[in-house]
Amino acid sequence: MKKTANLWRRMLVGIALVLTMCLALVGCGGGGSAESKLVGYWELSGGTLEGEELDDEFIQMMKDWDAHMIIHFAEDGTCEVDMFGDVYDATWDAKAKTMEWEGETVEFKLDGDTLSIVDGSDHIKFKQGNSTDLASIIETDRSNMTRSGTDSTTDSDVEPAMIPLDPVQTIADDEWITATVDAKYADEYGYVGLVISVRNNSNENVTLYSPTGMNYVDDVEHEAWFSCSLAPGETKTTELSYDGITSVDQLVNITLNLGLYYTESYDDICSYSTVVM
Numbered sequence: 001m002k003k004t005a006n007l008w009r010r011m012l013v014g015i016a017l018v019l020t021m022c023l024a025l026v027g028c029g030g031g032g033s034a035e036s037k038l039v040g041y042w043e044l045s046g047g048t049l050e051g052e053e054l055d056d057e058f059i060q061m062m063k064d065w066d067a068h069m070i071i072h073f074a075e076d077g078t079c080e081v082d083m084f085g086d087v088y089d090a091t092w093d094a095k096a097k098t099m100e101w102e103g104e105t106v107e108f109k110l111d112g113d114t115l116s117i118v119d120g121s122d123h124i125k126f127k128q129g130n131s132t133d134l135a136s137i138i139e140t141d142r143s144n145m146t147r148s149g150t151d152s153t154t155d156s157d158v159e160p161a162m163i164p165l166d167p168v169q170t171i172a173d174d175e176w177i178t179a180t181v182d183a184k185y186a187d188e189y190g191y192v193g194l195v196i197s198v199r200n201n202s203n204e205n206v207t208l209y210s211p212t213g214m215n216y217v218d219d220v221e222h223e224a225w226f227s228c229s230l231a232p233g234e235t236k237t238t239e240l241s242y243d244g245i246t247s248v249d250q251l252v253n254i255t256l257n258l259g260l261y262y263t264e265s266y267d268d269i270c271s272y273s274t275v276v277m
Helices: 034-038 056-064 131-148 152-157
Strands: 040-049 069-073 078-083 086-093 098-101 104-106 109-111 114-119 122-128 161-173 177-186 192-200 206-209 227-230 235-242 254-262 268-276
Touching: 040 056, 040 114, 040 131, 069 131, 078 098, 078 131, 086 131, 161 192, 161 254, 161 268, 177 206, 177 254, 177 268, 192 227, 227 235
Parallel strands: none
Antiparallel strands: 040 069, 040 122, 069 078, 078 086, 086 098, 098 104, 109 114, 114 122, 161 177, 177 192, 192 235, 206 227, 206 254, 254 268
């Protein structure tokens, strides 16, 4: 919001997730094996992230934006992970209690009807959902990826790079925040975008984010994934990533639009716009 910048970077719309995940598929008491309990479709249901509760209102807002987080465990040991439109293929082994995804081992915990990913104070929860509805979402997202040429298998083709901006470009400098674009980057996981530093100048908890459908690279709309929540006086440096961009060389004539809202109420405060050449 990585997005553990490697595997779950797009776990939340507008939230830059930095999780380092380990996974153990743990069975619970009651009838049925761990494998039989896990087979099926799971959707994001709650948890906490960076001290912020992922409540029903927030999750419904994500669904209203067609932003879904789905895990599908199949009986044959394969697994699909749909992260807000990007579908990834994995394998899982109930006996080994592991899921292998893009060269990494991810650990989950099964507690009753809740599937969890836990890392320190971060706790992301999933519940089993309607198989027909969730399978349809995954199928649609796979189709959209194929048509747009953004299949996740191409991520490994991205050449890592970091190009500092000298001087940095100011996005905002007012009573609310000071924000700058510090660099253009591409990482080994296939993400390409901007490095952004933000300081909260106010006495409120605020979140800076990228609104959907409002960001452009070389006059072409590209979805931008970015969110940064800050306490009063706090400073963070995090990354904004673009869908459909595969090289820092493509990052030219960028129209960057960001919005600011109160973290607790989600009420809008103001918006910012700049052009990065």
